């Protein structure tokens with residue numbers, strides 16, 4: 001593993017330069033510019049409000065918009081081309097339209113300095129003759145979604161994959177990200193070499209359209225987990241904190257850093273999803289519709305961020321539906337798909353001339369993005385085939401010069417990528433801002449880079465490079481703590497469940513009050529025992545069926561983005577649940593056992609408790625299995641339906657001896673039977689003394705006689721325990737393989 005030393009600058013805004021041509025005004029977070037109400041022109045800004053960060057980036061990246069800085073006076077301050085205007089209590093910093101860092105607009109500075117991020121080698125993603133099909137069932141055969149597409153997405157560029165709904169945008173992205181590998185032909189090349197899937201997945205990340213986040217973690221906690229998992233233990237906690245702080249600051253999440261993710265706004269959720277993946281600075285980032293669900297301002301912020309990331313030398317690829325003209329212009333590279341085929345690839349500026357050359361004239365003042373979508377949808381005649389042919393013949397390459405941005409973008413990425421080793425090993429106390437100027441007084445932290453150029457070399461030995469950033473044990477520990485925290489915060493999972501166990505416990509206690517030692521009430525007592533087993537079974541199984549699919553979706557995202565292994569996740573999930581489930585079961589059993597006057601013997605009580613806890617854990621495993629294998633909708637139906645035969649053959653409704661021979665095997669696979677039998681033996685077995693009879697005649701005065709009646713006279717408690725343990729073990733192992741299968745099926 002190569003170690004790169006890189007520069008750290010605590011606050012990116014300190015380095016933010018608003019520049020325009022020769023005149024540039026540098027904003028420093030430490031600087032104080034005094035603001036004097038009587039029309040003077042000095043302005044004081046001590047620390048930038050978090051909300052400003054992206055706006056500031058926006059202006060630098062894109063130019064052409066104004067920033068509002070709140071202040072308390074009127075006045076204007078001007079600094080060359082970049083002026084600060086303050087009117088009516090609002091300070092407005094004017095940034096001329098031509099002052100952006102947009103390529104070709106004369107600004108040579110990188111748009112944003114995400115200073116903590118290690119430098120990344122440029123990674124170009126190229127695909128040749130890519131065809132992808134899906135099976136539509138045995139009779140209908142295969143449906144081709146991508147039809148032999150070619151293209152190249154370069155580092156330092158913000159690439160948009162556009163096209164009508166169903167054109168294959170997400171599919172192309174999934175294929176390129178390595179999420180879809182079956183029924184795929186053609187090749188994906190990384191920097192000109194065949195893609196090694198495992199290594200590529202390690203150095204890329206995929207931010208999905210739906211933000212899959214654990215609802216009960218705060219932004220800061222989620223970031224901490226991400227940093228701990230993705231940066232490994234070689235980096236100190238302080239260094240990780242700096243990384244987290246800076247990303248939070250840069251993405252404008254400071255105000256929300258202590259907010260649980262379930263309470264975040266759509267834009268904040270999206271930014272958090274990006275922030276979580278930014279922690280280890282992957283050189284290739286895929287975004288599936290990052291702007292969907294966001295308002296125009298949030299869309300702009302989001303794309304500005306992506307653009308600034310691309311300027312940091314990353315390859316940013318995103319799908320987008322119908323961008324406004326303003327957003328459309330922000331992209332460096334366009335890849336247009338229609339019916340699974342490419343109808344244009346190249347610069348944004350070249351699109352309109354290319355379409356014109358094909359006889360498709362985009363009307364003046366019409367958003368080219370809208371127009372090309374109309375073309376792709378066939379609103380201007382059947383021209384998709386014509387465009388596909390033109391692209392295949394290389395005609396769109398003639399229009400690349402319409403945008404001069406690529407060269408500038410490339411220059412930025414190359415600058416970063418080619419930074420000399422001497423610069424990267426500057427002594428502590430100096431740091432490099434991305435344009436290579438040393439800045440004194442900032443700290444520099446050695447950071448082993450988990451993804452280096454060597455990752456790109458597919459001929460290298462896999463063993464050394466394919467591992468996760470952290471050891472399995474550490475992953476397990478981090479995930480265990482996170483799952484525990486999530487569960488504790490989840491009201492429904494913890495408090496409501498505990499309260500319901502206590503309330504139902506008292507209710508059952510009241511119904512079956514004091515019947516445990518009563519010979520005339522043995523049947524009712526058997527009902528009480530059976531209900532206990534049933535209650536624990538359902539309360540353990542159903543919440544798991546409901547909650548596990550959500551956790552699964554987060555797990556899929558994180559695992560596919562190479563955060564941790566299936567093993568670590570599953571072990572942590574399994575163990576984190578145990579204490580909760582045990583506490584609920586114990587609370588219920590203790591209440592019911594004593595109110596219903598079951599035998600007051602420690603041994604019997606512990607036997608009873610043990611069998612009840614085991615039954616609930618087996619039921620929970622079934623919940624995990626159903627939750628892992630199917631959706632919530634199917635699970636809430638399948639769970640109870642599957643339980644019906646299990647309950648039927650438990651030995652309470654139908655005596656074991658009365659079950660027809662050919663159905664007897666069902667009794668053996670009914671885990672409730674072992675639970676019920678074990679609980680009955682704990683209460684009535686092992687030569688319990690005769691019960692008291694408060695009526696004239698009690699048929700079941702002898703507990704043994706009652707067990708005979710229930711066909712449990714030969715039952716052995718430990719066999720029931722071993723059977724339940726066996727169920728528990730087998731089910732948990734099966735769930736693990738179902739998780740693995742599920743991951744494979746997603747490909």
Ligand SMILES: Nc1ncnc2c1ncn2[C@@H]1O[C@H](COP(=O)(O)OP(=O)(O)OP(=O)(O)O)[C@@H](O)[C@H]1O
Pocket residue numbers: 134135136143145163164165166167168169170171172321
């Ligand atoms: N598993 C599948 N089985 C059958 N058809 C599929 C499957 N997956 C995708 N498709 C089809 O492939 C086509 C492309 O899907 P994809 O999700 O890539 O579209 P998209 O361009 O991302 O659309 P949108 O903009 O609506 O997200 C669609 O027609 C879709 O119905």
Ligand SMILES: [Mg+2]
Pocket residue numbers: 169170171319
């Ligand atoms: Mg899609």
